[in-house]
Amino acid sequence: MDQLRIAVLNAAHRDENTTRNFRRELDGSLSEFDVTSGEVPDDFDYDAAVVTGSRSSVYWDEEWMQATKAWVGEAIDRDIPFLGICWGHQLLADVLGGTVEDMGAYEVGYSEIEHHGNSRLFAGIDGEFTAFTSHSDEVAELPPGATPLAKNHYSNHGFRKDRVFGVQFHPEYDTKTARELVHRKDLSDERLQTVLEEITDENYRRACEAKLVFDNFLEFAREMNGLDVAATAASTDASTSAGCSD
Numbered sequence: 001m002d003q004l005r006i007a008v009l010n011a012a013h014r015d016e017n018t019t020r021n022f023r024r025e026l027d028g029s030l031s032e033f034d035v036t037s038g039e040v041p042d043d044f045d046y047d048a049a050v051v052t053g054s055r056s057s058v059y060w061d062e063e064w065m066q067a068t069k070a071w072v073g074e075a076i077d078r079d080i081p082f083l084g085i086c087w088g089h090q091l092l093a094d095v096l097g098g099t100v101e102d103m104g105a106y107e108v109g110y111s112e113i114e115h116h117g118n119s120r121l122f123a124g125i126d127g128e129f130t131a132f133t134s135h136s137d138e139v140a141e142l143p144p145g146a147t148p149l150a151k152n153h154y155s156n157h158g159f160r161k162d163r164v165f166g167v168q169f170h171p172e173y174d175t176k177t178a179r180e181l182v183h184r185k186d187l188s189d190e191r192l193q194t195v196l197e198e199i200t201d202e203n204y205r206r207a208c209e210a211k212l213v214f215d216n217f218l219e220f221a222r223e224m225n226g227l228d229v230a231a232t233a234a235s236t237d238a239s240t241s242a243g244c245s246d
Helices: 016-025 063-077 087-095 175-184 189-198 201-224 229-243
Strands: 005-010 029-034 048-051 082-085 099-115 128-141 147-151 156-161 164-167
Touching: 005 016, 005 063, 016 029, 016 175, 048 063, 048 087, 048 201, 063 082, 063 087, 082 087, 082 201, 087 099, 087 128, 087 156, 087 164, 099 156, 099 189, 099 201, 128 156, 128 175, 128 201, 147 164, 164 201, 175 189, 175 201, 201 229
Parallel strands: 005 029, 005 048, 048 082, 082 164
Antiparallel strands: 099 128, 099 147, 147 156, 156 164
């Protein structure tokens, strides 16, 4: 079967968990680029692109970020389908003319999120679902013409504009990633303990439903590239259950 050629723009500052997680969740031929070291693709010969999370803020003036935004902007103009996760969600919103701001709070741990029910990105996901979150910035203003897809009391958690999708939560996280991230954060002892107590196998299994955004995005990308959509559908059950084995 034809494999999707996927550019993965890794902004996680060489966190090995990020590489492992996205390789597990994305069914395709992946080319990974460490954008924090100035690496971006040399061309646009890809069927889709995914932008990961990062500990940076989109509004920081850093050289690597400007190079990343420039490539992303041209790739969007060339109609390459995009999926952004957390920082990637914010970066895509910024490139498309939205506004990213410090939201004055830090959302971390397993959160309840609501989606609007009419987006193919959330097909098969309950209207209210659980996902792991970690962010203090938000998409405060959506790009012109973008459609909001998901939210909770903290912030927007998803949008779409044409072939571009973004989600604020982390559907790719396993429990190892979640625990290690939380230990790196500057949290009070009480909040650290509370969040760690949430990182259970049960909550992880509940959050596995959110992994369907990957399958739904890949199915969309296959359609946009005229590839066999049935190939994605056939692998959905297997990839989701494998991802949930943690």
